[in-house]
Amino acid sequence: MYYDKEDRKMKVCVYSQARCAANLFDNSKLKDYFRKNNFEIVDSYQEADLILVNTCAFSQKSENDSIKIIKNIEREKRGNAQMIVFGCLASINRERLRKEFSGLILTHNELVKLDEIVNVQKSFLEIRSNFLQPEMLKQTERKKQIIWKILNFLNKVKLSNRSLRKILFSGFDFAPSTYYIQISTGCLGACSYCAIRYARGRIKSKSIEEILEEIKFGFQKDYRDFVLVSEDSGVYGKDIGTSFNSLLLAIAGINEEIRLYIYQINPSWLINNADFFIKQVKNNNIVFVCVPIQSGNNRILELMDRGYRIEDAQKALWKIRNNCSELCIASHFMVGFPGETESEFQDTMNFIKKMRLDSMAVFRFGARPRTPAIIMFNQISEEVKLKRLKEAEKVIFRTRFKSLKIPVSFSN
Numbered sequence: 120m121y122y123d124k125e126d127r128k129m130k131v132c133v134y135s136q137a138r139c140a141a142n143l144f145d146n147s148k149l150k151d152y153f154r155k156n157n158f159e160i161v162d163s164y165q166e167a168d169l170i171l172v173n174t175c176a177f178s179q180k181s182e183n184d185s186i187k188i189i190k191n192i193e194r195e196k197r198g199n200a201q202m203i204v205f206g207c208l209a210s211i212n213r214e215r216l217r218k219e220f221s222g223l224i225l226t227h228n229e230l231v232k233l234d235e236i237v238n239v240q241k242s243f244l245e246i247r248s249n250f251l252q253p254e255m256l257k258q259t260e261r262k263k264q265i266i267w268k269i270l271n272f273l274n275k276v277k278l279s280n281r282s283l284r285k286i287l288f289s290g291f292d293f294a295p296s297t298y299y300i301q302i303s304t305g306c307l308g309a310c311s312y313c314a315i316r317y318a319r320g321r322i323k324s325k326s327i328e329e330i331l332e333e334i335k336f337g338f339q340k341d342y343r344d345f346v347l348v349s350e351d352s353g354v355y356g357k358d359i360g361t362s363f364n365s366l367l368l369a370i371a372g373i374n375e376e377i378r379l380y381i382y383q384i385n386p387s388w389l390i391n392n393a394d395f396f397i398k399q400v401k402n403n404n405i406v407f408v409c410v411p412i413q414s415g416n417n418r419i420l421e422l423m424d425r426g427y428r429i430e431d432a433q434k435a436l437w438k439i440r441n442n443c444s445e446l447c448i449a450s451h452f453m454v455g456f457p458g459e460t461e462s463e464f465q466d467t468m469n470f471i472k473k474m475r476l477d478s479m480a481v482f483r484f485g486a487r488p489r490t491p492a493i494i495m496f497n498q499i500s501e502e503v504k505l506k507r508l509k510e511a512e513k514v515i516f517r518t519r520f521k522s523l524k525i526p527v528s529f530s531n
Contacts, residue, residue: 128157132164134192135173135206136184140348140382141319142173142206144301145227152246156239164192169201169237174208174216176314178485182208186219193220205230207318212488227304227318247333297344297380298337302330302366306350307357308385311424311495312456314487319350322358327369334373344406346380353388363388364395371402383409386425386432393435400443409478410436411451415470416463419456422495429470436474449478454511455504456484457495464507468514475518481511 131153133146149171150160164170170192174185185208192202205225208216216224225232231243303324306316334345349355355363363384370379389396389410399405410432414420417428436448452467471479483504486493 128159129168130161130166131158131169131171132161132167133171133173134164134188136175136181136188139175139177140299140346141301141304141350142175144299144348145206145230146173148243148246149230152233152239152241152243155241155246156237164196164200167196167200170196170203172202172204172206174204174206176206176208176211176318176487178482179487180485182212182215186215189220203233203236207315210318211314228320297346298334298340298342299346299348300330300333300337301325301348302352303349303355307354308351308426309424311422311491312453312484312487314490315350317489322351322354324356324359324361326359327356327361327366330366331369331373334370334377338374338377343376344378344380346382348382350383351388352381352384354385364392367399367403371399375404377404379403379405380407381405381409382407383411385427386410386412386435387427389439390427390431390435393438397439397442400439400446405443405446407447407449409449409451412470413451413453414456414459414463415452415467416459419459419463419467422458422492423453423456424491429466433470433474436476447477450476450480452479452481452511454481454483454507455499457492457499458497459484459499468511471511471514472518477519479515479519481508481515483508 133149133153135142135146154160158169161167172185172189172192174189175181176185185206189202189204196202201222202220203223203225204216204220206227209224209226209229213224223236233239234242303322305319305322307322308316310316337345352363355361355366370377396405412429412432413423413425415429417430420427420429439446440448452471454464454467484492484499486498
């Protein structure tokens with residue numbers, strides 16, 4: 120066991136404002152790592168002897184928030200407590216982070232160095248953590264209670280199962296009692312606005328055998344909802360000589376009680392595999408898929424380097440919806456990309472209105488370090504981006520509830 124000078128077990132806090140699935144996996148694995156090496160995990164950094172801060176740099180706001188959190192912790196922690204800062208910011212804007220923090224900084228790939236730093240017996244690479252930690256389970260339980268209250272109300276107004284899903288599944292994290300499996304990290308994309316590839320690197324896939332073993336383990340623990348997490352599930356396996364198609368075929372043979380949630384997959388894969396996916400929705404009981412479209416305009420998609428045309432994505436999505444009526448389809452959109460005209464913005468709004476996907480989120484473009492988009496001409500003003508963001512949020516809200524015949528209005 121590990122003790123401090125006062126002859127007590129050392130306390131470790133893993134602190135994060137990041138809520139993406141990949142960072143939640145990092146937090147979960149780190150907590151398991153320290154628990155299995157006989158450290159005590161605490162929720163409050165003010166009680167900890169060692170504090171690990173997981174940073175986010177998805178947007179400028181999240182980067183600024185990470186810096187603010189680091190400064191707050193440095194000011195409020197115990198005098199002799201040690202800090203380690205890691206995560207996406209360490210890779211995406213290390214120069215700024217180093218100016219703000221003088222302690223130890225680790226990228227995601229450098230977390231293995233913890234073995235040497237804290238002198239553990241069970242190595243970081245030996246830890247497999249794909250289920251929710253107890254503190255995360257408490258959050259899930261609270262969500263379940265809220266969901267059942269909503270269900271009871273909606274059942275009174277006799278909404279269809281699909282209508283219920285349109286409300287409840289605003290994201291895979293709203294599914295109660297899910298078992299999360301990270302099938303890969305990194306991606307093969309080169310989206311001009313995205314800096315996450317610098318943080319996560321090229322695709323690194325788990326073997327199909329390992330994933331099947333994890334699903335079976337979760338099933339034995341009474342989980343039935345399994346979330347396949349990846350930066351892009353469609354390129355799963357390309358680094359190890361297999362494919363996402365092969366993975367889905369292998370999962371189909373485990374147990375018919377299993378429900379799959381896919382987060383997330385590039386539209387290009389669905390365009391090329393729509394018929395296959397339709398079969399797998401039925402064979403694998405796939406109930407949720409997140410397909411980030413980003414823009415409804417082809418010129419903007421080309422500037423984003425997304426690799427598909429909006430007509431092809433729309434055709435594939437229509438085909439899937441017409442054949443898989445119970446499948447919930449989610450998507451992300453971006454507004455204010457450099458050079459986006461008002462007409463091109465309206466193309467995205469029209470796509471949203473026409474497709475009426477079950478769950479949609481919208482983000483405004485934010486220039487990130489080292490990305491091609493940061494030096495593109497015709498950058499959109501923050502005022503215009505905010506205006507478009509608010510309009511898109513209203514359109515999405517109205518669209519999601521239009522089919523439910525719930526009156527929606529906004530005051531100016």
